[in-house]
Amino acid sequence: MSPSSGPMRGIRRLIRENLLGLEGYQPIVPLEALSEEAQVPIEGVIKLDGNENPYGCSPRVQRALANYPFYHIYPDPDQREVRRALEGYVGVEASHIVAGAGSDELIDLVLRLFLELGDKVINCVPTFGMYSFSTEVCGGKVVSVPRNKSYAVDIAGVKEAMDEKTKVIFIASPNNPTGNTTSERDIMALVETGVVVVVDEAYYEFSGATVAPLVPKYENLIVLRSFSKWAGLAALRIGYGIIPTLIAEQLLKIKQPYNVTAAAQIAVQESLADIEYLKRTVKAIVSERERLFGRLKELRFLKPFPSQANFVFCAVVDGDALRIHQELRKMGIFVRYFDTPLLRNSLRISVGKPEHMDALIKTLQRIGGKGG
Numbered sequence: 001m002s003p004s005s006g007p008m009r010g011i012r013r014l015i016r017e018n019l020l021g022l023e024g025y026q027p028i029v030p031l032e033a034l035s036e037e038a039q040v041p042i043e044g045v046i047k048l049d050g051n052e053n054p055y056g057c058s059p060r061v062q063r064a065l066a067n068y069p070f071y072h073i074y075p076d077p078d079q080r081e082v083r084r085a086l087e088g089y090v091g092v093e094a095s096h097i098v099a100g101a102g103s104d105e106l107i108d109l110v111l112r113l114f115l116e117l118g119d120k121v122i123n124c125v126p127t128f129g130m131y132s133f134s135t136e137v138c139g140g141k142v143v144s145v146p147r148n149k150s151y152a153v154d155i156a157g158v159k160e161a162m163d164e165k166t167k168v169i170f171i172a173s174p175n176n177p178t179g180n181t182t183s184e185r186d187i188m189a190l191v192e193t194g195v196v197v198v199v200d201e202a203y204y205e206f207s208g209a210t211v212a213p214l215v216p217k218y219e220n221l222i223v224l225r226s227f228s229k230w231a232g233l234a235a236l237r238i239g240y241g242i243i244p245t246l247i248a249e250q251l252l253k254i255k256q257p258y259n260v261t262a263a264a265q266i267a268v269q270e271s272l273a274d275i276e277y278l279k280r281t282v283k284a285i286v287s288e289r290e291r292l293f294g295r296l297k298e299l300r301f302l303k304p305f306p307s308q309a310n311f312v313f314c315a316v317v318d319g320d321a322l323r324i325h326q327e328l329r330k331m332g333i334f335v336r337y338f339d340t341p342l343l344r345n346s347l348r349i350s351v352g353k354p355e356h357m358d359a360l361i362k363t364l365q366r367i368g369g370k371g372g
């Protein structure tokens with residue numbers, strides 16, 4: 001039987017219409033593929049495109065995972081130990097905490113909880129791509145409100161864009177890819193509107209700025225955090241939300257029962273037990289970020305933006321960002337390239353170890369700006 005006849009015929013018509021035309025999320029290229037492309041061994045790849053932690057996770061995590069004897073048993077669906085451990089770290093009660101397979105999963109869960117088909121989500125662009133992607137997968141409508149020239153959220157613009165269909169506003173603070181934070185005052189101005197305000201603090205440990213202590217006082221303020229960046233656990237997929245209790249209960253109800261693996265749950269506990277080690281690596285990254293910013297500023301063809309995260313966003317003001325991106329690739333140095341209406345001719349560089357940054361700067365000096 002050919003695929004165009006019999007039971008396979010017309011299967012497209014059964015697929016949800018809003019998903020058929022959807023463009024997929026463009027995730028980053030895996031390490032192995034980068035190594036093959038640049039013809040350098042995996043250890044030699046300078047991967048500065050995913051805002052990952054170049055120091056890796058705590059050695060305690062490696063040891064605990066190697067010795068864990070219960071991989072054949074399902075993990076705790078109520079995430080009890082993880083939530084209790086996070087209670088101490090965050091300083092809010094466990095009833096406010098829900099863990100997910102990365103903060104990505106929590107973005108999706110929040111939207112699944114609130115959106116009916118056609119409901120609106122406000123996205124302060126340019127920003128992290130998962131907000132619009134997950135909104136569309138959930139059948140919501142993305143309302144984009146551009147940030148201003150220095151990438152601050154346009155609070156008045158957000159308020160103007162709201163109507164009775166608006167359910168959720170996303171604010172990444174620090175924002176990806178621009179690296180700037182949004183002030184507590186601005187966030188509170190949005191919380192006062194009564195719609196759900198999701199403050200994504202995936203890079204909190206690098207900025208130190210948080211609105212998490214305010215969550216228990218409001219019914220519509222959600223803070224999302226990640227272990228991917230500061231704790232070096234990106235591959236284990238673990239993030240969490242600090243969430244008003246009523247919403248937290250609903251999220252715990254609708255999530256997949258075993259959404260956080262045993263490995264991820266152990267990794268959180270061991271990371272928090274080795275917090276001094278992680279704080280040292282965060283400190284090293286923050287200090288390297290400042291050094292990188294200074295070095296990039298010296299290159300006249302680049303305009304770096306001050307960052308509160310573990311990356312630096314740069315406009316290429318004299319030359320072609322794509323050419324620079326490609327020249328870096330040839331040397332096994334991978335950064336993120338943007339050329340969209342809101343992010344013209346620009347690069348985002350994750351902060352690596354000092355030797356990575358030295359190799360990057362040396363190559364940028366050689367490539368130069370225009371022509372090159």
Ligand SMILES: Cc1ncc(COP(=O)(O)O)c(C=O)c1O
Binds near residue numbers: 103172237
């Ligand atoms: C602003 C922001 N939020 C969330 C995430 C996703 O983090 P996770 O790995 O916890 O899903 C990222 C990852 O790049 C991010 O930049």
